[in-house]
Amino acid sequence: MGKIVAKGRKYGVTLLFATPVPSAESLPRAVAKVLSNRACFAIGDHQGNDAILGTGKHQAGISATTLRPMTVNTDGTVDLGDLGTAMTSGFTPRDGLMRCFYIPRGDGTDELTPIVERAVKLRQEAGLATSPAPAPAAQRDLLEDLLHVLAEAGAKRMRTQEALAALAELDRAHYSSWTFARLADALPEQARPYKSDGVMVLNTARLHEAHNEAHTAHESITDSDGNGLGQKGHF
Numbered sequence: 190m191g192k193i194v195a196k197g198r199k200y201g202v203t204l205l206f207a208t209p210v211p212s213a214e215s216l217p218r219a220v221a222k223v224l225s226n227r228a229c230f231a232i233g234d235h236q237g238n239d240a241i242l243g244t245g246k247h248q249a250g251i252s253a254t255t256l257r258p259m260t261v262n263t264d265g266t267v268d269l270g271d272l273g274t275a276m277t278s279g280f281t282p283r284d285g286l287m288r289c290f291y292i293p294r295g296d297g298t299d300e301l302t303p304i305v306e307r308a309v310k311l312r313q314e315a316g317l318a319t320s321p322a323p324a325p326a327a328q329r330d331l332l333e334d335l336l337h338v339l340a341e342a343g344a345k346r347m348r349t350q351e352a353l354a355a356l357a358e359l360d361r362a363h364y365s366s367w368t369f370a371r372l373a374d375a376l377p378e379q380a381r382p383y384k385s386d387g388v389m390v391l392n393t394a395r396l397h398e399a400h401n402e403a404h405t406a407h408e409s410i411t412d413s414d415g416n417g418l419g420q421k422g423h424f
Contacts, residue, residue, distance in 0.1 A: 191219035198225075211240040226279035228287070231256035231271055242278050251276060251284045329363055331375050332400040339393050349382040349389040377403070 194204055206224070208215040211232070227242050235247035238254055246252065257270035273291070278284045294301040338355035339347050347355075349369055356364040369389070373381050380399035382389040 191217075191223055194220060195223045211237040213240065216240050224279075226277070228275040228277045228280075229253040230275045231258040238276075242276060242284075246278070246284070251278065329360060331372075332377075332380065332396055332403060334359055334364075335391060336393065336396050336400060339391070339396070345393045346385065346390045349391060352391050 193202070197204055206216065206220070211229075221240070221243075229238055229241040230253060232238050232241075232253045235252065235254060238247045238252050239245065242251055242253075247254065253276040256274055256276070257268075259270050259272040260268045262268060273289045275287055275289065276285070277287045280287060292301050292304065293299075334356060335352060338352060338359060339345075342351075342355070349372065353364070353367055353369070353372060356367065369382070376382075377399040380391070380395045382391050384390075
C-alpha cells in the first residue's frame with residue numbers, strides 16, 4: 190500500500206484513508222509517511238493527533254485536541270461544537286485549520302447544481318471559456334487489430350507480449366494500458382492465447398475463425414433493409 194500511495198499520483202490515482210481510531214495499527218508508518226495531505230478532526234489525545242498529522246505536530250502546536258466534537262445535550266438540543274473543522278497539513282503552504290461543508294444532493298434536495306451553475310456563469314462573465322466535452326473515443330475491433338498486426342509482421346503466430354506491444358504502437362491511447370489478463374478476457378475463447386514452446390502465443394488462424402464467427406453473428410441479426418434489427422433482434 191505504501192508503494193501504491195507513493196506512485197499513485199504519477200498515474201492520477203488518489204487514495205483516501207479514514208479511521209475513527211488513529212494508531213500505528215490503523216495507520217502503518219510505511220503508509221503514513223508518504224501521505225501528502227492530512228486532516229484531523231476533534232480528537233482527545235495527542236498520540237492520535239500525531240498519528241494522523243505527523244510525529245511532533247502536537248508539541249509544535251499543530252493540534253486538533255482543542256477542537257470540540259458535536260454533542261447532544263440531555264434536553265435533546267445539539268451543540269455542533271467544531272463539527273466540520275479540522276487541523277490540516279499539506280492543503281495550504283502552512284499547517285492550520287480548515288472548515289469543511291457538506292453539500293447535500295439527492296432525495297429531492299440539490300444544493301450542488303446551483304453552485305456549479307454559478308461557477309460556470311462567473312467563468313463566462315470573466316471571459317474564461319469552459320472546456321468542450323471530449324470527443325468520444327473511436328471504437329476499435331480487437332480481432333481486426335490483432336489480425337492487422339500479425340499480417341504486418343507476416344506471422345502465423347505471435348508471442349502475446351509482442352502482440353500487446355504492437356497493439357500499443359497501433360493505438361497508444363487505447364491499448365497502452367492493456368495487460369495479458371485483459372487481452373485474454375476480451376477475446377473469444379477459441380482465439381485466446383495458448384502456450385507453445387513454453388511461451389504464450391496468439392494464432393492467426395484462430396483469430397480469423399473467431400473474426401468470421403463474430404461477423405456472421407452480426408450479419409444474422411441485420412434485416413434486409415439494413416436497420417440493424419432482424420426478427421431475432423426485436424424485444
